[in-house]
Amino acid sequence: MWIYDKKLQYPVRVSKCDPRMAKFLMEQYGGADGELAAALRYLNQRYSIPDKVIGLLTDIGTEELAPILCG
Numbered sequence: 001m002w003i004y005d006k007k008l009q010y011p012v013r014v015s016k017c018d019p020r021m022a023k024f025l026m027e028q029y030g031g032a033d034g035e036l037a038a039a040l041r042y043l044n045q046r047y048s049i050p051d052k053v054i055g056l057l058t059d060i061g062t063e064e065l066a067p068i069l070c071g
Contacts, residue, residue: 029067029068035064035065035068036065038064039064039068042058
């Protein structure tokens, strides 16, 4: 499905707390339109769709989970 290589595209330096950015990241991961919500929508739709599309929705759903689980 995917190969996870724990390497950043750009260097990151965290020098202080940034509550605004933390709020933004929380919304992206767990909000109504976040990664988790998207993954769960794809994975739940598999149960009400024709058989030939189930594999595609499973693949998309697991790809949506990758940033949450690996990152």
